[in-house]
Amino acid sequence: MSDASRLSQLSAQAGRVANTSLSQLIAADPARARDFALRVGPVYASFARQHYDREALAQLFAAAQDAGFAPRLRALFDGETVNVTEGRPALHTALRGDFSPASVARDAHAQALQARKRMRAIVEALEASDVTDIVSVGIGGSDLGPRLAADALIGAAPGRFRVHFLSNVDGHAAQRILAGLDPARTAALLISKTFGTQETLLNGAVVRDWLGQHAAQRLYAISANVDRPAAAFGIPPERILPMWDWVGGRYSLWSAVGLPIALAIGMDAFEAFLDGAAEMDAHVLNAAPADNLAAWHALTAIWNRNGLGYATQAVLAYDDRLKLLSNYLQQLVMESLGKSTRLDGSAIVADTVPVWWGGVGTDTQHSFFQALHQGSSIVPGDFIGVIRSDAPYSQNHLALQSNLLAQTEAFANGQGSNDPHRAYAGGRPSTTILLDALDPRSLGALLALYEHSVYLQSVFWDINAFDQFGVELGKQVASRLLPALAGEVEADDPVTRELIAQLRG
Numbered sequence: 001m002s003d004a005s006r007l008s009q010l011s012a013q014a015g016r017v018a019n020t021s022l023s024q025l026i027a028a029d030p031a032r033a034r035d036f037a038l039r040v041g042p043v044y045a046s047f048a049r050q051h052y053d054r055e056a057l058a059q060l061f062a063a064a065q066d067a068g069f070a071p072r073l074r075a076l077f078d079g080e081t082v083n084v085t086e087g088r089p090a091l092h093t094a095l096r097g098d099f100s101p102a103s104v105a106r107d108a109h110a111q112a113l114q115a116r117k118r119m120r121a122i123v124e125a126l127e128a129s130d131v132t133d134i135v136s137v138g139i140g141g142s143d144l145g146p147r148l149a150a151d152a153l154i155g156a157a158p159g160r161f162r163v164h165f166l167s168n169v170d171g172h173a174a175q176r177i178l179a180g181l182d183p184a185r186t187a188a189l190l191i192s193k194t195f196g197t198q199e200t201l202l203n204g205a206v207v208r209d210w211l212g213q214h215a216a217q218r219l220y221a222i223s224a225n226v227d228r229p230a231a232a233f234g235i236p237p238e239r240i241l242p243m244w245d246w247v248g249g250r251y252s253l254w255s256a257v258g259l260p261i262a263l264a265i266g267m268d269a270f271e272a273f274l275d276g277a278a279e280m281d282a283h284v285l286n287a288a289p290a291d292n293l294a295a296w297h298a299l300t301a302i303w304n305r306n307g308l309g310y311a312t313q314a315v316l317a318y319d320d321r322l323k324l325l326s327n328y329l330q331q332l333v334m335e336s337l338g339k340s341t342r343l344d345g346s347a348i349v350a351d352t353v354p355v356w357w358g359g360v361g362t363d364t365q366h367s368f369f370q371a372l373h374q375g376s377s378i379v380p381g382d383f384i385g386v387i388r389s390d391a392p393y394s395q396n397h398l399a400l401q402s403n404l405l406a407q408t409e410a411f412a413n414g415q416g417s418n419d420p421h422r423a424y425a426g427g428r429p430s431t432t433i434l435l436d437a438l439d440p441r442s443l444g445a446l447l448a449l450y451e452h453s454v455y456l457q458s459v460f461w462d463i464n465a466f467d468q469f470g471v472e473l474g475k476q477v478a479s480r481l482l483p484a485l486a487g488e489v490e491a492d493d494p495v496t497r498e499l500i501a502q503l504r505g
């Protein structure tokens with residue numbers, strides 16, 4: 001079936017379902033609370049409050065089969081060239097497990113294990129030193145995943161080091177972090193797949209200079225371009241860990257790019273994080289679409305975007321330790337799916353990625369939830385909760401959980417009133433994802449779920465989830481404008497010229 005006919009079937013279903021309110025759908029089929037939910041290891045997810053019914057779901061699963069979800073997952077795990085525009089595989093799954101007899105995937109897995117051994121040796125050497133603080137320098141995929149995981153897991157599995165993340169090229173970021181640290185007790189990691197990223201090279205130089213004489217012993221690098229850290233920073237080979245072309249930046253936290261995570265929580269806990277992801281991988285690879293958590297999640301996203309036409313999607317974490325989740329997902333989802341060209345170069349006929357945004361409950365309830373309840377745009381939400389709290393304040397945890405439950409119920413059902421200002425229309429769809437506890441295994445499984453959902457959405461839309469040409473233009477223009485800002489040349493664009501005049505005072 002062509003993409004266009006798949007989409008028109010989806011629109012027809014959505015048109016039919018839209019005539020029935022979400023609360024009516026739920027009331028008419030109480031068994032959906034049980035049947036529209038799945039558990040995979042430590043992750044439970046309920047889709048019962050999404051605005052579809054069994055008939056629409058059956059059609060979505062048929063569309064998934066038609067789009068080739070199962071064979072395209074196999075192709076991903078087997079290391080086929082799924083990143084067609086850059087002519088390479090995307091083998092992040094090989095960083096976590098041995099899932100394929102294909103030699104490219106097996107080689108990748110073997111390289112990953114070797115690098116993991118070297119990572120462990122570095123963690124142990126640092127643990128045996130008098131270093132107390134780590135500054136991790138990187139940006140985008142070389143920052144957001146490690147930053148999230150280290151922040152989320154530090155309480156569950158305390159490691160030895162305080163890990164600080166430096167990404168922004170704004171010098172205030174470096175100034176703020178370094179102000180509180182002692183160069184004699186600090187090590188720095190320069191993380192960059194390409195080792196050509198302006199922000200990381202500039203911040204790396206700032207940190208190297210700040211380390212002074214200690215830089216000779218305390219600078220480490222992680223890169224797919226191992227010659228560059230040696231050339232640009234004089235880092236010796238034993239302190240450079242590898243990355244590979246077959247891992248995309250935003251999928252790289254499972255590789256040596258995860259060194260800050262291992263330093264924050266310990267190497268054993270880092271390996272538990274990989275095991276959690278591998279557990280999700282095995283499920284997603286082997287389960288039929290109707291029993292497949294990533295397929296449910298992906299099809300729900302497609303339904304909300306293409307069927308119901310929702311332009312944004314919120315992720316609302318009801319656990320303070322997941323406050324960086326929405327930042328991480330913004331890159332994973334929007335850099336992967338923010339495309340409008342199909343694999344064969346033709347223009348896509350559907351809308352692709354919605355804008356992802358979010359924050360942490362309950363704080364966001366007191367900031368933007370007003371708009372989610374009564375604004376004119378409907379925003380589907382992924383609500384993430386944690387069943388077992390690790391904090392000693394049980395009343396707080398009960399209150400947190402009751403807020404999560406209350407919001408999803410109120411979003412779906414609304415509440416009538418004679419006063420239109422006090423009426424809640426309801427019909428706001430949500431998915432509730434619950435982790436048994438927030439630990440390395442469950443976080444690994446959750447992030448792998450999102451990765452696979454993103455991939456399956458890309459399969460449906462027939463776009464490449466693994467390139468990011470959209471970010472290149474801004475980088476090129478910025479480097480062209482550096483000499484204009486320095487007053488050496490004139491900028492071509494009249495508006496830029498005027499702004500430069502203002503900036504130069």
Ligand code: F6P
Pocket residue numbers: 139140141142191192193194195196197200249250335468471
């Ligand atoms: O912003 C674009 C991007 O290429 C991301 O995809 C990547 O994660 C980030 O820059 C950092 O790149 P690198 O790891 O090569 O420094």
